[in-house]
Amino acid sequence: MRTQKKTVVIAAFLIVLVALGAWYLGKPSAARVTTQAAIPVRVVNVVEKDVPRYVSGIGSVLSLHSVVVRPQIDGILTRILVKEGQLVSKGDLLATIDDRSIRASLDQARAQLGESQAQLQVAQVNLKRYKLLSVDDGVSKQTYDQQQALVNQLKATAQGNQASIDAAQVQLSYTQIRSPVSGRVGIRTVDEGNFLRMTDTQGLFTVTQIDPIAVEFSLPQQMLPTLQGLINDPQHAKVKAYIGADTDGETGNLLGEGHLTLIDNQINANTGTIRAKAEFNNPGQKLWPGLLVTVKIQTALDKDALVVPPTVVQRGLDQHFVYRVNGNKVETVPVQMVHQSSGQSIIKGVKPGDVLVSDGQSRLKPGATVQVLTDPPQVVKSESAP
Template identity: 50%
Template structure:
């Protein structure tokens, strides 16, 4: 027979197991009901936050066309002063770097030998002039006597020949004197142009010779001054058209800071295109009273080749390149963006001229200028206050984007 104690123990265990199972079932049901209730009452997922961007407005304005290149400042005229006679440099009458005028005396060479030669030539001229005067008087008397047949015709002819010889000698004397005076003038070295002298290459007391390659000093005309630069042959037709319409404006700018140094005009287009580089050289002339341009200086050059009047423009940064060409992101009234294909005409670092645009892009529309990398059509954006298309680079850097 079964043990009564064992039976009682088994009965208690079965009751406890049933109670524990019921408790687990109740808890499980409660959890399931709780999850079901939460799934029916949960809030929808949050919408993506607007993408922060910087915007610009589409505008109509007159847009000048500029071609950018690099140029070299050169003197409009340059002269190297060399001696034309051999001698000792006795005087230097200028300071290095000094501004000089045309005809100003800059140096002198010892002229004593040349002056002595001139004095001798003048003395010979005086002697021969006296002989010529006496011979002419004799010829006059011989002609009178010949009329009365008091002297032979041969004597008259000989005297006339003597007079002609003395006249030729007088002309030779005068030529010698003129040559000596020219040589004497070479001992005074004057500036042939107005400009600025450079570094002196010979000191007083040195012997200078006509064969010296370096010369005494150089003088460069710096006001006005010129800039020589090159443009590609493809730009030549537009440049010629601009030149036919009047003076072509040229700007010279500092290469580092982009600061405007001077404004001038195109003066010369070279008469041939360089076959090696496919470029043509040009010269522009600038007023330079303040010495802002210096010979040999490298400058950035901007040449105005035309203009678009009342053109539809956007900031150059707003342009994007796609598979089908250029486009801009236009911001709608609901702050969503749409990709608008555009055809670009003239473009520089600041502005782009739109010559054709789908969806009727018009003045006053807002386009995205910065932050396009995170955009696609339909994206909601949070934009800074619209800026004009002509906003400078400095202003662009200072513009604050709206963050989340």
Template identity: 40%
Template sequence: MSPSSRTSLPPSSPRSLRRPLVLALTLTVALCAAVAAAYVVRERHAAPVAAVLPPPPVPVGIGTAGRRDVPVRVTGIGTVTPFNSVVVRSRVDGELQQVLFREGQDIRKGDLIAVIDPRTFQAALDAAKARLAQDQAALTNAKLILGRDARLGKEDFASQETVDTQTSTVAGLEAQLAQDQAQIDSAATELSYTRIASPIDGRTGIRLVDEGNIVHATDTGGLVVINQIHPISVISTVPQADVPAIREALAAGPVEAQAISREDSRVLDTGTVALMDNRIDPQSGTVELKSVFPNAQDSLWPGQSLRVDVTTATLRGALTVPSGAVQRGPDGAFVYIVAANGTAAVAPVTLGPISGGVAVVESGLADGQRVVTAGQYRLAPGVAVAAAPAGG
């Protein structure tokens, strides 16, 4: 192709190229300005709307102040002990022929529980009886001789010395008969010891000696331990500051005691205080109480550790709230009350005893006022509250 045949294009002018670029930039700036203006307008309209919406009520537990009889209790830690406990031992030496109890068996006082070989003791009893019979025969003969000598002495055929000697012989034989009877009683007692009976009502423990073993009166271990657990005792300790209240309660009549599990705070049994010890331990500043419980369900067991609540008085018609409502602050105890408009308010209170999940309010509340019992950590005076759903 020749140069003369090429198509000739007109050169582009700079002005024609700048015009589309300026137009594009103008449109972009206008668009950004519109977006910014829309955002500002939206924020200006949204802010007043958010400011006027009230916060939702705080869900809390709500209870009511009411009047009720409230027991005043003294609490101590105690240990269960048998009402009676006996280590059954042999009182004679011999072979243990029979064991007549089962381990863990409930037995009654007087039940036969073991037998020791009685033959040696039976022989000793028989020998004592034989000596008694022998001496009785000798005494009978001596009395006949004395009677004869006494008649002969009246006729001067026997001397007074002979009569006196025979009288002494009779008296000696009578004393021997008394000694023989004592020997019989002793042998019979020894024989009775071969039959071992339970000295108390109670429950047997683990057998300590098996049949066939030789036992002795000096053995320290014994045959078995019998514990009386119906009723059963609990020895507990309370601070010496509670001594006056307990003494006053004991003077007024029976004092209730509750045995309470330390694991789940369940009431295991209810009994009475039997006595307060006659001294305060100077080392710990505590005094021991002995309480007795029927233990009909075997809920108490010797050696068990538990809590003992002793009722020293009862406050009649006291104003109370659930103990969870009570809060502590720099100025003392207070509760949150629910005002008529549904908001929380602080009410300073003066408290009495707190026990069993109930707090006695001496002043600061009125009967029937609603109080917050849970969820106080989210509250402040004037905050709206609502009852939390059950289980929430």
């Protein structure tokens, strides 16, 4: 009896299992298929515009003319006529040295010249008389020749006296120290009343030209052909100088804009770099000698370039590609990388206005369904200087 009950229970359980299996297998297949979720992505439009190309490097500001003002004679510094930091022009009087002894020497030389000229005048009169007398043998030929020699001697003496005057005048000019260049006066190292010597190496102060001014910088040796082409361009390559900028010149304050003027005559074999120099107008004196700056040179201009952010372009096994949004799906498009920088990439293979994926590519494959996130549109960073 107990065995029969157990058999009935087992049979009922089997019947229930069979019924559940039949129901599951017989339900509509649409109910069993799960819908594939859309992949969220961010997108950007391809922009067409003219894009200048730049090369950047680190440079230092140099004065075109910097002079240490030193005395050219020994003497007491009597007056300093300029202040530290004052702007002066070429030829301006900067300081004076005691000139009393030089003036006395000049007066003495002038007196000696006057004496020699008077003696020469008398000798010339006698020479003229002796010449007339020698015709009738009034004087001997020897006397006439001696008088001629005396005249020549007195002429040489007068010339020597004149040379002494000229030398004294030069020495006197050294007592007035004038600016050899236009520029800014530096910190004074000597005060009035000190005795100056020509052997003093420190000098009184420096005069440094500020406007115009130069920037010297170094670039990789591979840039030599480009620099040669730029410096031969009659329009001159534009060079911009920044402070507080990285080597891409993307940030920082613009200090000035100049032009390329010089390429060094040799490459540094130790560093593999070539030095170059650019000249800047500096009316605002933003560029200061010794200042380290980032220089940025425009090397080319791409007309009607197709520009996207660097995150758009992906690298495959054989070539670069991008994901282009078509409806709610994506497709891969092979592209050619023309130029790349930290702020933007120039590519070929797409059209202006195409919608490309800029973020979320790691989960994508051709034909995948995407959901475009409604974030503010990305802005392609321009390579042009601010």
